[in-house]
Amino acid sequence: MKACRIAILGATGAVGRTMLQVLEEQTDWEIGEVRLLASPRSAGQTLLFKGQPLTLEAVTETSFEGMDVVLGAVENELAKRWAPWIVKAGAVFVDNSSAFRLDPGVPLVIPQINAEDIFKHQGIIANPNCATIIALMAVAPIYRLSRITRMIVSTYQAVSGAGAAGLAELKRQIAQLEAGQAVSAEAFPVQIAYNLIPQIGGFDEQGYSAEERKLQDEGRKILHDPALKISCTCVRVPVLRCHSESITLETERAVNLEEARKAIAEAEGVRLNEQPYPTPLACTDQNQVEVGRLRRDCTHEKGIALWCCGDQLRKGAATNAVEIVRTWWQKQAAH
Ligand SMILES: NC(=O)c1ccc[n+]([C@@H]2O[C@H](COP(=O)([O-])OP(=O)(O)OC[C@H]3O[C@@H](n4cnc5c(N)ncnc54)[C@H](OP(=O)(O)O)[C@@H]3O)[C@@H](O)[C@H]2O)c1
Structure with a gap:
């Protein structure tokens, strides 16, 4: 199989660095040249890849030439700015921002759920929102037993979700508090240390935050189910890494707990953990999403409640993006 040449746009960020780590771990396909792109601030610095220093370059119009794939790990405006240049260079853009996710011409993919959509791409493939990936990985095994009609989700999202x-x-505010100093908030609307913030993104006219809308909008597209109903409350918590979610769902036909457990235990990329339950610390730096606390919803005969945790920098971003590339590249090689 030909080696795949990959550029990371935003290689110095929380997602970009994790992408480099996930690429290092790939064993069943060959990765060729790896090009690291970021802002002019990072140009000339190095990051290690397989023990070798790779020099960061400031992104320009010609940065994507000779690449098969560009993994995007920059914010929306930068993704939109560079996408035409990536497509022009003939590379496939696998983007982690939300700029293209709901574009009808752009597949939105979790390979364990809708891998077939990858092959409909026209140059851009979108990686879903991190809380959406973790929730859908947990519930898709149940969805395959019976369509899910409604979900109520509460999220507990780590600070590294904001890069x-x-x-x-969070680290700075804890140090400031320990030193008895005043705390300043820049990345979050208010102090996050020793606090919870029930706001991720701006609020719409109905009072939902941008992050809360993503779960329903993206969930419908990934599951090809425009009638899926999801109501969500997204909360930032003072955890370094891994998003956790409490999910109560209703299925079309009653699914018993043993069926649900078996389906989750057998699903690729998911681990059933009822000994005693998943936690963000235990899931940190793991590719799998863990599911536990499975129980009958005591308010609805077709309802199931569960708890799940997943590393949002890995499965919620880098791992999912690399799995998209791997699936696409291996299929290409087979033809
Ligand atoms: N964090 C998560 O858990 C997560 C999960 C899923 C999706 N995402 C999405 O992934 C993307 C990256 O997020 P992140 O958390 O990794 O952000 P981050 O830690 O803030 O990293 C941002 C990256 O963008 C680069 N950048 C900034 N300005 C630039 C410019 N003018 N030209 C080129 N590169 C520039 C930075 O490079 P410098 O170091 O040179 O400034 C850095 O590499 C965002 O769209 C985010 O919404 C994040």
């Missing part, structure tokens, strides 16, 4: 700046802010 390197979010991670630094």
Whole structure:
């Protein structure tokens, strides 16, 4: 199989660095040249890949030439700015921002759920929102037993979900508080240290935050189910890494708990953990999403309640993106 040449756009960020780590771990396909792109601030610095220093370059119009794939780990405006240049260079853009996710011409993919959509791409493939990936990985095994009609989700999202700046802010605020200093909030609307913030993104006219809308909008597209109903409350918590979610769902036909357990235990990329339950610390740096606390919803005969945790920098971003590339590349090689 030909070696796949991959550029990472935003290689110095929380997602970009995790992408480099996930690429290092690939064993069953060959990765050729790896090009690291970021802002001019990072140009000339190095990051290690398989023990060798790779020099960061400032992204320009010609940065994507000779690449098969560009993994996007920059914010929306930068993704939109560079997408035409990536497509023009003939590379496939696998983007982690939300810029293209709901575009009808752009597949939105979790390979364990809708891998077939990858092959409909026209140059861009979108990686879903991190909380959406973790929730859908947990519930898709149940959805395959019976369509899910409704979900109520509460999320507990780590500070690194807001990037390197979010991670630094929690650490800085804890140090400031320990030193008896005043705390300043920059990455989050208010102090996150020793606090919870029930806001991720701006609020719409109905009072939902941007993050809360993503779960329903993206969930419908990934599951090809425009009638799926999801109501969500997204909360930032002072955890460094891994998003956790409490999910109550209703199925079309009653699914018994043993069926649900078996389906989750057998699903690829998911681990059933009822000994005693998943936690963000235990899931940190793991590719799998863990599911536990499975129980009958005591308010509805077709309802199931569960708890899940997943590393949002891995399965919620880098791992999922690399799995998309691997699936696409291996299929190409087979033809
Ligand atoms: N964090 C998560 O858990 C997560 C999960 C899923 C999806 N995402 C999405 O993934 C993307 C990256 O998020 P992140 O958390 O990794 O952010 P981050 O830690 O803030 O990293 C941002 C990256 O963008 C680069 N950048 C900034 N300005 C640039 C410019 N003018 N030109 C080129 N590169 C520039 C930075 O490079 P410098 O270091 O040179 O400034 C850095 O590599 C975002 O769209 C985010 O919404 C994040």
